[in-house]
Amino acid sequence: MARVLSLCRLVRAPQQPLRLAVRSMSLDQRAREVFSAAVESVQPDRVVRRSLERRGDQLEVAGRSFKLQHNVHLVGFGKAVLGMAAEAEKIVGEHLVKGVISVPNGIQETLRQHGKEQMLLSSGSRITVMEGAKHNLPDADAQQAADSIRQLASSLTDTDLLLVLISGGGSALLPAPVPPISLQEKQDVTRSLAAAGATIQELNTVRRSLSLLKGGGLAACAKNAQVVALILSDVIGDPLDLIASGPTVECEIWPEQVWAILNHYGLPASSLPASVTEVLENAGHKTAKLSADSSSGDNSRITNAIIGSNSIALECAGRRARELGLRPLVLSPSVSGDVRSVARLYGLLARYASGPLPATSSQAKHLSQLADKLLQLGPEVGIESWDLMRTMKVLEDSRDETWGATCLLAGGEPTVQLTGKGRGGRNQELALRVGLELGDGLGTNVGGDKGPVFLSGGTDGQDGPTEAAGAVTDGALAEEARGQGLETDDFLVNNDSFTFFSQLRQGQRILMPGLTGTNVMDVHIMLLPPPPALTD
Template sequence: MAAAAEELLGQHLVQGVISVPKGIRAAMEHAGKQEMLLKPHSRVQVFEGAEDNLPDRDALRAAVAIRQLAEGLTADDLLLVLISGGGSALLPAPIPPVTLEEKQTLTKLLAARGANIQELNTIRKALSQLKGGGLAQAAYPAQVVSLILSDVVGDPVEVIASGPTVASVHSVQDCLHILNHYGLRAALPRSVKTVLAQSDSDPHGPHSCGHVLNVIIGSNALALAEAQRQAEALGYRAVVLSAAIQGDVKSVARFYGLLTRVAGAHLTPPVTRASVEEEAQLWELAAELHLPDLQLKEALEAVVEAGGPVCLLAGGEPTVQLQGSGKGGRNQELALRVGAELGQRPLGPLEVLFLSGGTDGQDGPTEAAGAWVVPELASQAAAEGLDVAAFLSRNDSHTFFRCFRGGAHLLHTGLTGTNVMDAHLLFLRPR
């Protein structure tokens, strides 16, 4: 994104500072993605830090350089801010006396106790100089344009990377409520209590961001719209179901299993009593998953109308509760679970393929982006001596896909440089 901005701005770019994850430059070089790298002698200074998505000293140095750059601006300047997921760990600037270590410990504890990204970032904002609109405030009176890649369901600009250019709307009460909920209020370090108490009595109130324009330039919905166009160009009737898939991976896999059966029944009539029951279960599960933008009715109508090859698309970020010590990622685990669901009963005269992939090209701590499955997966795997249920019980989806058919079902894209969560594609074709 920085390379593209530099290209675009040319001589207008006077100075730049960017904080990126440790190792990303080497990984891009290794992958031969030169076009994504800044040119030699670039005016953009690059800091690499936040190893394992945790704020560290290197990221702190980057945050200080970014703050200094912003503070030096005048009303004649324009500050272009490029924000993507992972930004919270890449821009740590705790309000003194809170230390980097204290902030790290608190966010780690919150995450380990199950706090979601909204809760986590509410606390991060309250303890930060630059989050929650702090960066925009530091740049005042310069104009600020913030270009944002969303890695959060629903694209809330105040949550993505903890909104460095978006005024925080949270109060100290909100923070205390979250800390109470996760049993952390009593054990808070004195420094955190001091900062929270100060912000409660801050005479300036929340940052004002009237000089800022925040624009979402990349999101799951945009990625799905492009995938939809590509599928249509390949002759599929393509429908986007939702860009807000969330919830436990087991329920999400069951949702896609039922969806396949119900859509399949609409595509290859007659509709049986069993499929009417399955449609009722599908609606019930959809309600449980709380998918606010779900276009299920429209998708099923489109399937009936199409009568031929169909591609149903969805995206978001399901959750995996890790129980085993295996190797995998959300996408490979989802694909494997959907494969198991599809193999439970015959599907009728239908060809089916389900694919799940991370848009950043890396699924969890694996080198694959995701995987694809067909209904025959479990029986084919059994013939190779692989027990799908056993791999799932260890969260070992990556090992499974590496063994199964010599890794042929793994999706390898390499790092894409953009993270707008995951994409799920279901292809159906009457035989």
């Protein structure tokens, strides 16, 4: 918690003269401010600066101290790694010997165009930047970068320190199939599994068995060197073995387990490339003998540290919400499942929060029914019953307290069922669906105050194949759409939420911060005004 608060202090509290301006801000504006604070708190340079500290000839990270003697080598892979590497090099300074990072195709030029020069390496950098994985798919350029990273790690001795920078997208940027498997053959196997419905855990189990660097393979290449991995998580729950497929995390690989998965999804040996069958048959029991985290003792050779995550972003968003006169309430950083179910959950929460303190048995029964529906829906969208009950209790208490609007915060990565060929992303589609949920009797409150406002945004600034991060909506959305002759159902069927929001109110509801340079999944913000006064 102390580290989270330290990160959150990057968001400046409004001074006394600004309080009047804060009060005059609309809920829409406050939601956007809270989202900006969430994104700022997990910027690559900021999280590295707060997690990596140099004191003389000592480098301190995750409660451990490492001797600096011109012995630092750096590798990295992921969408946010360029900014992480730029800051890490500034901190390590002359002790950095060499570095290689694998980053998305075109990211350097894109960052320049968005004015993100602080995330670019200096002209005299000792770090080589290699771009690849066009369209977020492993390719020959990414494989070449992976080969360079493997060669660097393999050259180290027990006097060296390998600093590994990892962020979302790292798996595609570090493809290194076990020979004689080709990159295309490995991709074909994993695609077939994904199409058959394999879980991410099952996909990673198979992918690691066919990879030289995943599942602890990179750290194993570093032999006896100290390995420190700084990780910006884009996976729900921050599981070290799933982020970029865990290249610095201990992993046991049992061929019989891999075969069981392949057979379960209709991929027997006879259907696989001969190279894949050969590797699995010759693998035996393979274990990367690593220590998964620094908790195993001070003598551990491997240190993995989560330095940025959705949870940290939500904590810092809550701090900013409080500065804006809102009551922060974090629901969960683990929202998942279909956007239709997620939208339904937010609609139910808005209804639960909007009702007055029960004064009659019918009102109490209504709230009880809403609570039952929420608890039934929770497992479907990745939210624990405890978190829902805690949230409902806070919403109940707010009915007879003096707080203004409550700022409900959540994060995660819902999914969209593709039924059309329109332009959009999960955040914009979720915002559209929640807006329709809020329009059912929740457009305004007693006294004419605006009803709940909902924002959903991707922390990377890109929602699907669009230049938007998401959208902001409220209960007036359906009426506005009808007034402009826009049929919301047509846009939803075609997965065309970006076109919808572009046309609605001339795009005023679109959330467009530009490329952020980071990625810790999505942030959901729902501002809930005070409920009506007590009725007898």
